[in-house]
Amino acid sequence: MDTNNPFVALRRELHKIPELGFREFKTQQFLLDYLYSLPQDSMEIKTWKTGILVKISGRNPSKMIGYRADIDGLPIIEETGLPFKSVHSEQMHACGHDFHMSIALGLIAKFIEERINDDLLFIFQPAEEGPGGAEPMLKSEIMKEWKPDMILALHIAPEYPVGTIALREGLLFANTSELFIDLKGKGGHAAYPHNTNDMVVVACTLVSQLQSIISRNIDPLDSAVVTIGKITGGTVQNIIAEKARLEGTIRTLSPESMKKVKSRIQALVKGIEVGYECEASIDYGSMYHQVYNETALTKEFMEFARSNTDINVVECREAMTGEDFGYMLEEIPGFMFWLGVDSEYGLHHARLNPNEAAIEKAIELIAAYLRYKG
Numbered sequence: 280m281d282t283n284n285p286f287v288a289l290r291r292e293l294h295k296i297p298e299l300g301f302r303e304f305k306t307q308q309f310l311l312d313y314l315y316s317l318p319q320d321s322m323e324i325k326t327w328k329t330g331i332l333v334k335i336s337g338r339n340p341s342k343m344i345g346y347r348a349d350i351d352g353l354p355i356i357e358e359t360g361l362p363f364k365s366v367h368s369e370q371m372h373a374c375g376h377d378f379h380m381s382i383a384l385g386l387i388a389k390f391i392e393e394r395i396n397d398d399l400l401f402i403f404q405p406a407e408e409g410p411g412g413a414e415p416m417l418k419s420e421i422m423k424e425w426k427p428d429m430i431l432a433l434h435i436a437p438e439y440p441v442g443t444i445a446l447r448e449g450l451l452f453a454n455t456s457e458l459f460i461d462l463k464g465k466g467g468h469a470a471y472p473h474n475t476n477d478m479v480v481v482a483c484t485l486v487s488q489l490q491s492i493i494s495r496n497i498d499p500l501d502s503a504v505v506t507i508g509k510i511t512g513g514t515v516q517n518i519i520a521e522k523a524r525l526e527g528t529i530r531t532l533s534p535e536s537m538k539k540v541k542s543r544i545q546a547l548v549k550g551i552e553v554g555y556e557c558e559a560s561i562d563y564g565s566m567y568h569q570v571y572n573e574t575a576l577t578k579e580f581m582e583f584a585r586s587n588t589d590i591n592v593v594e595c596r597e598a599m600t601g602e603d604f605g606y607m608l609e610e611i612p613g614f615m616f617w618l619g620v621d622s623e624y625g626l627h628h629a630r631l632n633p634n635e636a637a638i639e640k641a642i643e644l645i646a647a648y649l650r651y652k653g
């Protein structure tokens with residue numbers, strides 16, 4: 280890889296300092312340091328919590344075009360062994376937000392030199408992985424003043440080769456809701472189970488029951504997912520657990536199915552309380568609106584990329600991933616697309632290693648489109 284490419288170098292620096300949602304302090308400072316090192320004549324910079332908004336004034340603007348990059352990392356211990364691996368032992372850019380940011384920096388550097396007619400707004404958004412930065416950022420005073428007329432964003436896609444993008448009109452990403460279930464019963468001595476209500480047994484039973492929602496309550500043609508990613512409970516091997524906690528996420532292709540899944544979870548949890556004489560509480564954490572690509576702009580972008588660039592444009596299926604960029608697309612016409620980065624390991628994996636050649640490809644593609652649109 281061309282390590283002389285300044286945006287690859289910036290990506291590597293950002294990769295070293297992943298931070299969780301709304302705690303992206305070093306990331307924000309790193310981005311600001313770079314942004315303030317650029318000529319300032321056409322650029323205005325504002326911060327919002329740990330995020331940043333950068334407006335580049337056009338020569339003769341009739342609209343403002345937005346590009347959004349998310350900036351947070353994940354609580355994953357990196358296992359890539361890369362020389363520029365995370366210096367934060369328990370956090371990693373395992374969802375490509377380091378790519379998303381460096382691509383935005385590349386576009387900013389380009390368009391402060393080569394100004395187009397329209398205004399450009401670059402949004403460095405915190406907390407995409409949770410609890411969600413897009414919705415409150417959109418409601419902020421800054422974004423009331425600087426509200427783009429159209430907006431785009433990308434997400435890295437390990438399964439596609441470099442030089443390929445994938446998208447579709449309409450639904451691209453699912454509706455999501457986090458899921459936290461706390462169980463409380465009666466603990467005790469491991470040798471006297473009859474005197475207790477074992478929350479480890481209850482948690483295991485509930486995890487199995489939750490799987491029946493997808494197989495028996497949701498129309499097979501209307502996909503949904505319930506994933507429990509974490510179970511905690513108990514203290515040591517010979518004490519029956521008084522408490523257990525399930526942490527997971529729900530994904531559905533329609534808002535109606537989300538309601539259905541939640542009502543079934545509530546019923547099953549109630550059944551568990553009665554059946555196992557314990558207390559249970561459900562917290563849905565943060566929820567993300569589906570990512571819905573506006574038809575005309577998506578079509579136009581796909582046609583543009585096919586006719587004017589060497590990018591391979593794939594019309595893909597919808598995915599069960601979630602993205603709070605969906606809130607921005609609910610209010611501002613635009614689209615999101617997958618950017619091929621060809622990694623053997625997928626998103627949210629400790630060995631995700633996207634091909635950095637995709638950074639320059641993305642900068643060239645988006646720059647060409649912004650020149651055409653603006």
Ligand SMILES: CC(=O)N[C@@H](CCC[C@H](N)C(=O)O)C(=O)O
Binds near residue numbers: 529
């Ligand atoms: C693109 C991507 O991987 N996004 C995340 C968004 C997570 C939202 C929330 N924390 C949840 O788990 O529901 C994803 O996991 O799809």
